[in-house]
Amino acid sequence: MSELISHVCVLDAEGRTFWFAPGDPVPDWAATLITNPGAWAGPAPAPADTAGAGEAATVEAQAPAAPKRRTRKPAGEGA
Numbered sequence: 001m002s003e004l005i006s007h008v009c010v011l012d013a014e015g016r017t018f019w020f021a022p023g024d025p026v027p028d029w030a031a032t033l034i035t036n037p038g039a040w041a042g043p044a045p046a047p048a049d050t051a052g053a054g055e056a057a058t059v060e061a062q063a064p065a066a067p068k069r070r071t072r073k074p075a076g077e078g079a
Contacts, residue, residue, distance in 0.1 A: 002042040008034050 004022045010030045011017060020026050026034070031045045 002040040002045055004034075004039055005041045006039050008036070008039050010034060 004020055004024065004026060007019060007021050009017060009019055010033050012029070018030060020030065020034075028045075034040070034044070037044050
């Protein structure tokens with residue numbers, strides 16, 4: 001498996017943050033989520049299975065939506 005050459009941050013399926021540094025062992029689930037080829041010393045590891053891609057999609061789907069804006073009342077209406 002390739003080794004990291006930079007520090008990376010990865011979110012798991014529950015939204016927990018994990019940091020990995022050069023020389024740290026990177027679990028397969030995290031390696032599939034590190035898509036920046038510049039983070040790896042050699043070629044980026046190939047995904048072991050499709051479960052990692054599904055976890056990434058789940059994390060993105062759980063991202064909070066932007067807050068809704070309130071509309072103003074037209075001028076002249078009560079306070």
